[in-house]
Amino acid sequence: MTTKKLGRQTVAFAAPPVIAGYASVVGKKEGEGPLSESFDLINQDDSFGERSWEKAESAMQRLALQTALDKAELAPSGLDVLFAGDLLNQCIASSFAVRGQDVPFLGLYGACSTMAEGLALAAMTLDGGFGDWAAAVASSHFCSAERQYRTPLEYGGQRTPTAQWTVTGAGSVVLGREGNGPRVTHATIGKVVDKGIQDANNMGAAMAPAACDTLAAHFSDTGLRPSDYDLIVTGDLGELGKAIVLDLFRSDGIELGNYDDCGVMIFDLPGQDVHCGGSGCGCSATVLCGYLLGGMKAGRWKRVLFCGTGALLSPTSTLQGESIPGICHAVALSTEKGA
Amino acid sequence: MTTKKLGRQTVAFAAPPVIAGYASVVGKKEGEGPLSESFDLINQDDSFGERSWEKAESAMQRLALQTALDKAELAPSGLDVLFAGDLLNQCIASSFAVRGQDVPFLGLYGACSTMAEGLALAAMTLDGGFGDWAAAVASSHFCSAERQYRTPLEYGGQRTPTAQWTVTGAGSVVLGREGNGPRVTHATIGKVVDKGIQDANNMGAAMAPAACDTLAAHFSDTGLRPSDYDLIVTGDLGELGKAIVLDLFRSDGIELGNYDDCGVMIFDLPGQDVHCGGSGCGCSATVLCGYLLGGMKAGRWKRVLFCGTGALLSPTSTLQGESIPGICHAVALSTEKGA
Numbered sequence: 157m158t159t160k161k162l163g164r165q166t167v168a169f170a171a172p173p174v175i176a177g178y179a180s181v182v183g184k185k186e187g188e189g190p191l192s193e194s195f196d197l198i199n200q201d202d203s204f205g206e207r208s209w210e211k212a213e214s215a216m217q218r219l220a221l222q223t224a225l226d227k228a229e230l231a232p233s234g235l236d237v238l239f240a241g242d243l244l245n246q247c248i249a250s251s252f253a254v255r256g257q258d259v260p261f262l263g264l265y266g267a268c269s270t271m272a273e274g275l276a277l278a279a280m281t282l283d284g285g286f287g288d289w290a291a292a293v294a295s296s297h298f299c300s301a302e303r304q305y306r307t308p309l310e311y312g313g314q315r316t317p318t319a320q321w322t323v324t325g326a327g328s329v330v331l332g333r334e335g336n337g338p339r340v341t342h343a344t345i346g347k348v349v350d351k352g353i354q355d356a357n358n359m360g361a362a363m364a365p366a367a368c369d370t371l372a373a374h375f376s377d378t379g380l381r382p383s384d385y386d387l388i389v390t391g392d393l394g395e396l397g398k399a400i401v402l403d404l405f406r407s408d409g410i411e412l413g414n415y416d417d418c419g420v421m422i423f424d425l426p427g428q429d430v431h432c433g434g435s436g437c438g439c440s441a442t443v444l445c446g447y448l449l450g451g452m453k454a455g456r457w458k459r460v461l462f463c464g465t466g467a468l469l470s471p472t473s474t475l476q477g478e479s480i481p482g483i484c485h486a487v488a489l490s491t492e493k494g495a
Numbered sequence: 496m497t498t499k500k501l502g503r504q505t506v507a508f509a510a511p512p513v514i515a516g517y518a519s520v521v522g523k524k525e526g527e528g529p530l531s532e533s534f535d536l537i538n539q540d541d542s543f544g545e546r547s548w549e550k551a552e553s554a555m556q557r558l559a560l561q562t563a564l565d566k567a568e569l570a571p572s573g574l575d576v577l578f579a580g581d582l583l584n585q586c587i588a589s590s591f592a593v594r595g596q597d598v599p600f601l602g603l604y605g606a607c608s609t610m611a612e613g614l615a616l617a618a619m620t621l622d623g624g625f626g627d628w629a630a631a632v633a634s635s636h637f638c639s640a641e642r643q644y645r646t647p648l649e650y651g652g653q654r655t656p657t658a659q660w661t662v663t664g665a666g667s668v669v670l671g672r673e674g675n676g677p678r679v680t681h682a683t684i685g686k687v688v689d690k691g692i693q694d695a696n697n698m699g700a701a702m703a704p705a706a707c708d709t710l711a712a713h714f715s716d717t718g719l720r721p722s723d724y725d726l727i728v729t730g731d732l733g734e735l736g737k738a739i740v741l742d743l744f745r746s747d748g749i750e751l752g753n754y755d756d757c758g759v760m761i762f763d764l765p766g767q768d769v770h771c772g773g774s775g776c777g778c779s780a781t782v783l784c785g786y787l788l789g790g791m792k793a794g795r796w797k798r799v800l801f802c803g804t805g806a807l808l809s810p811t812s813t814l815q816g817e818s819i820p821g822i823c824h825a826v827a828l829s830t831e832k833g834a
Binding site for chain 1: 498499500503504506509546547549550572575576580582583584585586587589590591593594595596597598599600601602603604605606612615616619620622623624625626627684685686687688689807808809810811812815817820822824
């Protein structure tokens with residue numbers, strides 16, 4: 157057992173890396189939601205001036221990374237490594253976003269858990285002694301996701317009540333070794349959990365068991381209790397998935413009073429007609445890189461457990477009758493220096 | 496500058512992690528090639544007993560990981576983390592391969608550079624003090640790749656002379672902190688390089704500049720020369736890409752005498768009718784986890800520089816007229832303890 161490893165799945169950082177910069181870029185609908193004030197950039201034109209939705213998503217990633225770097229007062233050439241991912245086939249939003257830039261790049265695929273995965277790996281890079289600056293970026297776009305995963309927008313398909321709305325947005329964090337920002341204290345790496353949900357329009361139910369599995373591992377590994385956090389937040393389970401998490405913990409005798417979900421927080425439910433809430437890599441990425449980190453800096457919460465959740469399916473696996481594997485990675489953030 | 500960081504892109508491991516187990520699983524055609532003897536398992540039925548090519552690819556990943564774990568005498572529950580990736584949309588070969596297993600999982604997308612990316616991250620995990628055992632696995636399958644990237648097999652499309660043949664295979668390495676296997680001494684993280692090649696049937700030319708960029712960074716960062724390695728091997732540039740790498744180095748006054756490419760090595764050219772050679776995540780993964788590591792154990796080479804190369808395009812980016820971004824990550828392996 158190495159000193160930084162707690163239990164089966166959790167690492168505790170010896171010198172918790174500091175969030176030196178963060179930024180969120182969103183589209184029009186997200187800008188009309190309850191977290192509007194927390195985003196750095198709200199574009200009224202979801203094309204971001206590009207000729208395709210895929211290129212628009214790349215543009216959002218570039219904007220989010222550049223803004224986060226500006227806040228950290230760092231040039232791209234100062235980054236030791238960038239971890240990035242998205243939902244598009246072959247993750248082209250990410251690779252095209254940094255094409256030709258002077259940035260060592262490691263691509264991720266964690267579905268909607270990507271921001272938590274990138275944040276964990278960026279923190280491991282710094283705490284492991286492999287660099288002084290690392291960044292993570294993740295994105296999704298409603299229009300590129302709809303045509304890839306569901307139906308072209310022009311088709312005007314009806315959505316089922318359990319469906320969620322892919323967030324148009326990108327979030328980015330820049331981690332350094334010193335400073336006054338919130339720190340990354342722990343990361344719990346999730347396993348692939350599949351409880352047999354086959355409905356690709358009910359991702360919340362598919363991902364909720366993975367969220368519970370990782371949360372349970374985090375508390376077991378660290379000896380912490382849910383009440384040790386001011387806020388526990390999952391990525392994009394939506395209203396139904398959130399209710400399932402609460403139910404599953406309740407069945408173990410635990411009332412999660414300080415729990416919420418980015419998919420529920422980012423939109424006005426049911427006012428914005430997004431059914432169960434937001435989803436997509438951009439959902440938890442923009443809520444983290446706006447409302448959550450902003451709230452920590454403002455003193456609203458000292459300790460936050462950020463749990464990125466992902467549904468690791470594809471349209472092909474669904475057509476082949478497969479159920480939906482889920483995953484969740486948890487990253488603990490604290491404004492307390494000695495945490 | 497941290498102690499483990501050399502120059503801009505390279506990390507040097509303080510306690511080089513050891514390859515405790517490795518395994519390769521391939522299909523019939525690969526088993527008929529010149530590296531036949533080096534593979535652990537050659538299946539005459541490319542379906543691997545499954546009902547779809549995608550499930551066959553997952554089956555190969557499971558077999559490769561299990562065999563590598565067996566060689567390392569480790570249970571899956573002993574792994575601190577698994578890094579895995581493939582070429583399928585949403586990387587389903589990887590996520591379905593470990594569904595329900597007791598293995599913390601981090602998904603990657605690095606196209607055909609995935610094995611090098613996973614190996615680098617697994618080594619960083621151990622050397623950073625975040626665990627005692629880490630694994631990497633990567634795969635590709637000719638049939639799942641053809642229908643996703645090109646045309647259905649039944650169409651019988653003609654291949655251009657610069658085309659490569661996606662390897663049906665999976666490779667896996669298991670890294671530990673101690674033992675007598677080859678060690679991972681350095682990793683050089685690549686940047687996304689795009690020199691404007693737009694022909695999706697000429698990936699070798701698209702990736703070669705990224706390979707040269709990362710090789711140059713590796714030598715500049717470490718102060719090593721090409722002749723310090725017994726063998727330098729790129730992932731899957733094929734015959735044309737290999738020639739471009741040799742040309743580009745020659746134009747800088749360097750003759751790479753000890754250089755080869757997995758895409759050229761894995762098939763008999765032109766005997767097996769694969770045009771420019773092999774490609775796919777499984778190409779460099781199976782050559783590494785068979786011929787290369789086997790050769791190091793047998794004493795054929797002491798120091799090998801393994802350079803995974805990836806083309807970060809998608810069919811969508813090609814249809815939108817985009818050129819092909821490439822990437823290359825280099826991992827240095829040594830059988831010398833003090834390397």
